[in-house]
Amino acid sequence: MNVEKQIRDLLNQMTLDEKIGQLHLINGAGGHIPDHLRHTIAEARIGGILNEVNVETVNELQRIAVEDSRLGIPLIIGRDVIHGFKTIFPIPLGQAASWNPAIIKKGARIAAVEAAASGVNWTYAPMMDIGRDPRWGRVAETLGEDPYLTSVLSTAMVHGFQGEDLKNHDSIAACAKHFAGYGASESGRDYNTTNVPENELRNVHLPPFKAAVNAGVATFMTSFSDIDGVPASANELLLKQILRKEWQFDGFVVSDWASVRELIVHGLTANDKESAFEAISAGVDMEMASDTYVRSLKELLDEGAVTIAQIDNMVENILRIKARLGLFENPYTDPAAFPTIANSFHLEAAKQAAVESAVLLKNNNHLLPLSQDLNSLAVIGPMADEPYEQLGTWIFDGDPGLSQTPLRSLRDTLGQSMEIGYARGCKSTRSRGKEDFPEALELARKSDAVLLILGEESILSGEAHSRADVRLPGNQEELIAEIAATGKPVILVIIAGRALALQNIVDHVDALLIAWHPGTMTGPALTDLLTGKVSPSGKLPVTLPKLTGQVPIYYAHKKTGRPASPETFMHIDDIDQGAPQLSIGNTSFHLDAGYTPLFPFGYGLSYSKFHYENIHLSAHELTVGESLTVTAQITNIGGVPADEVVQLYIRDLVGNVTRPVKELKGFQKIHLHSQECVTVEFQLTNEDLSFYNRNMKQVTEPGEFHVWIGGDSDTQLRAEFRLVSP
Ligand code: GLC
Numbered sequence: 001m002n003v004e005k006q007i008r009d010l011l012n013q014m015t016l017d018e019k020i021g022q023l024h025l026i027n028g029a030g031g032h033i034p035d036h037l038r039h040t041i042a043e044a045r046i047g048g049i050l051n052e053v054n055v056e057t058v059n060e061l062q063r064i065a066v067e068d069s070r071l072g073i074p075l076i077i078g079r080d081v082i083h084g085f086k087t088i089f090p091i092p093l094g095q096a097a098s099w100n101p102a103i104i105k106k107g108a109r110i111a112a113v114e115a116a117a118s119g120v121n122w123t124y125a126p127m128m129d130i131g132r133d134p135r136w137g138r139v140a141e142t143l144g145e146d147p148y149l150t151s152v153l154s155t156a157m158v159h160g161f162q163g164e165d166l167k168n169h170d171s172i173a174a175c176a177k178h179f180a181g182y183g184a185s186e187s188g189r190d191y192n193t194t195n196v197p198e199n200e201l202r203n204v205h206l207p208p209f210k211a212a213v214n215a216g217v218a219t220f221m222t223s224f225s226d227i228d229g230v231p232a233s234a235n236e237l238l239l240k241q242i243l244r245k246e247w248q249f250d251g252f253v254v255s256d257w258a259s260v261r262e263l264i265v266h267g268l269t270a271n272d273k274e275s276a277f278e279a280i281s282a283g284v285d286m287e288m289a290s291d292t293y294v295r296s297l298k299e300l301l302d303e304g305a306v307t308i309a310q311i312d313n314m315v316e317n318i319l320r321i322k323a324r325l326g327l328f329e330n331p332y333t334d335p336a337a338f339p340t341i342a343n344s345f346h347l348e349a350a351k352q353a354a355v356e357s358a359v360l361l362k363n364n365n366h367l368l369p370l371s372q373d374l375n376s377l378a379v380i381g382p383m384a385d386e387p388y389e390q391l392g393t394w395i396f397d398g399d400p401g402l403s404q405t406p407l408r409s410l411r412d413t414l415g416q417s418m419e420i421g422y423a424r425g426c427k428s429t430r431s432r433g434k435e436d437f438p439e440a441l442e443l444a445r446k447s448d449a450v451l452l453i454l455g456e457e458s459i460l461s462g463e464a465h466s467r468a469d470v471r472l473p474g475n476q477e478e479l480i481a482e483i484a485a486t487g488k489p490v491i492l493v494i495i496a497g498r499a500l501a502l503q504n505i506v507d508h509v510d511a512l513l514i515a516w517h518p519g520t521m522t523g524p525a526l527t528d529l530l531t532g533k534v535s536p537s538g539k540l541p542v543t544l545p546k547l548t549g550q551v552p553i554y555y556a557h558k559k560t561g562r563p564a565s566p567e568t569f570m571h572i573d574d575i576d577q578g579a580p581q582l583s584i585g586n587t588s589f590h591l592d593a594g595y596t597p598l599f600p601f602g603y604g605l606s607y608s609k610f611h612y613e614n615i616h617l618s619a620h621e622l623t624v625g626e627s628l629t630v631t632a633q634i635t636n637i638g639g640v641p642a643d644e645v646v647q648l649y650i651r652d653l654v655g656n657v658t659r660p661v662k663e664l665k666g667f668q669k670i671h672l673h674s675q676e677c678v679t680v681e682f683q684l685t686n687e688d689l690s691f692y693n694r695n696m697k698q699v700t701e702p703g704e705f706h707v708w709i710g711g712d713s714d715t716q717l718r719a720e721f722r723l724v725s726p
Helices: 003-013 016-022 035-042 055-068 092-096 101-116 137-141 147-162 198-205 207-214 236-246 272-282 292-302 308-324 344-357 406-414 437-445 476-484 522-530
Strands: 024-027 048-050 076-079 175-179 219-222 252-254 359-363 376-380 419-423 449-455 490-495 511-514 610-617 621-623 628-636 642-652 663-672 677-684 703-710 718-724
Touching: 003 308, 016 024, 016 292, 016 308, 035 055, 055 076, 076 308, 092 101, 092 137, 092 147, 092 344, 101 147, 101 344, 147 198, 147 207, 147 663, 175 207, 175 236, 198 207, 219 236, 236 272, 252 308, 272 292, 272 308, 292 308, 344 522, 376 406, 376 437, 406 419, 406 449, 406 522, 419 437, 437 476, 449 476, 476 490, 490 522, 511 522, 610 642, 610 703, 610 718, 628 642, 628 663, 628 703, 642 677, 663 677, 677 703
Parallel strands: 024 048, 048 076, 175 219, 219 252, 376 419, 376 449, 449 490, 490 511, 621 718
Antiparallel strands: 359 511, 610 628, 628 677, 642 663, 642 703, 703 718
């Protein structure tokens, strides 16, 4: 039957109470079904439940909804399945470092299969907020700082979660969150105010959400934060003008946890009724975890503040997704219809994702891969053997019992060929005592090389866990300095949930690998990388600052009217005593940090080396609306086969609004054997060259453009072209 007819026929049979029930999403009771919940469902007074993952319980909840209620409308069952369900993949920020949509789609597909086996049919993912502030704890959940990369990778996640057809038994509805601008929380403090001018909102924060709509995402979630003074859960510009009118989204919008009632706390409303009115008027269909709709809707209807047509539209949006999920035909879950949880295929995929997520930032004297001649290796650090901590944030259903840690994997793999000693060095990543230093230093002194595995425990990133100082926490920096003073070769692997400020330690180590929180298969992935079984291939999805004070710092910044340069920057230590005010120039830099990051967006080394040359354009002048072909030659000039992420950037030199100095508009991950040379081709379309102007219109303007191809955002391999009016 036609879905629209199906839901319209059903709507016409529903009472007002049953309609209001569909708008209500409540938290599960942890595997139990208390009588009051049984009655609530039988009376059709809720439309969905979140955080219930016991499949027997979910089936009984659905049975009550389908068999005991008057119209038998099934429930939607939500859960935060963010980077895996039982088998945990790298945190999304880590997955983004793989720049591999296929492996990200595969991870989401596996997460969907494992979650659906538990009765979950809706995940609150992908999170596609733009993450440009590592102080913000939720940057761990983002796909990085760039709108284009985030658009491509969140599209892959939507396809992974939702499968070929939402009706499939192992498909789950995805949720584009948090709409919108949440990543701009002031000072990186979670839930804080955001002030994002509409032009920046449209050019930076919204593209991934638009891509998600184009990918067929089933639902949206509003963010907690207020944006330009109007919280997202009451923001008509976002939910009505942009999402519905401009993008024609036809799924449903859910609030974040109690974000409707929190409109009172924001000071936008004075009570539940006003909150319900504001959220409904803006376009929030389903209220999560607060009950202002249930409490106020009848009164609002009686007063004429809200119309039954509005309610019907909200209910239809929800019923539409339930119908597309096939819940009316198949509301129950048969666990036997699913593969074994955390099977070898799932674990292997998680390992591959972890391998491709790791970013090699430094490798002096080719210290990595580990030499076969090593007789002993000192593994030191509080993250070397932590089954839970390596999983990262948002792993409600993850199983640390499945985790394979770096220490154990290294011993399994190398234990026969070298002595692998272990010392914690620090009680935790946050501890400040030095009582564990002596043991670590003694082990270092008697070993041929040191492998430090440091970073952040899981709790130090994620929701509500922001940090004002993004250096390595605790006294890890001191540990690194003292270990370095032993004179031994030092490899540092960082397991963390954010871009850290590493200026104080980068010179103390010979090799540096960022692995983010790599998930269940951290150990085998790092072992394959450190032993050279596979070369690192990750590229930074976020800029790494020297110091916290540089934040926010990102590659796609504006030129400003006074850009800094090596010629105009002077470091605080180099200024003459008594220097007069104008002696060091007036351009945009920090006296004590300069204007460049420690490592740029898109950067990452491998065990080989790639040479870029011969960038070529299909034309140097084209008419607005035409496409351009851009090619370049890449050669693996190193001695081993390796992957490389070839990146394409543009710059629109003059625009109706100022444009970034570079913008990512394409990437391809290629595998080259030693000495192999390929020509990589990109198409630049009219859409790629467009932006929102000061009138909020998407335009492509005539004028000069630069285009680069390279292995990171600092690439200098450039060509130029001109767009002319038709
Ligand atoms: C949380 C988060 C949101 C999550 C929801 C349900 O507070 O902000 O991302 O999906 O509540 O757990």
